[in-house]
């Protein structure tokens with residue numbers, strides 16, 4: 001749960017700061033990677049994004065889970081950005097995970113109740129996986 005929430009915070013910070021969407025990711029307990037459409041990564045990106053994410057974790061933003069009718073969800077800009085359209089049409093009610101004020105996504109996962117329950121993150125590595133695809137590896141640590 002901590003790692004999953006940390007990834008949503010990372011997505012929100014990167015979208016708000018650089019306007020860059022996610023292209024993929026993978027998660028294990030307390031360690032994860034996520035790919036973004038950067039080309040190239042900005043200078044000092046790792047240190048900058050680590051600080052921004054940890055500031056958001058410290059801010060103890062509440063995480064709200066709700067359900068929206070599909071017809072409404074497909075009109076929400078945040079949910080469009082995070083590809084609500086890829087959810088199978090048979091799903092009529094969309095589960096929404098909202099890190100209030102930071103990141104809102106259609107999501108089936110379990111999360112902590114507020115961002116300060118994550119602890120801290122450390123950017124372990126950034127690497128290029130090709131044009132428009134840069135990988136960020138994070139570790140979740142106790143604060």
Ligand SMILES: [Zn+2]
Nearest residue numbers: 004008107109
């Ligand atoms: Zn998620």
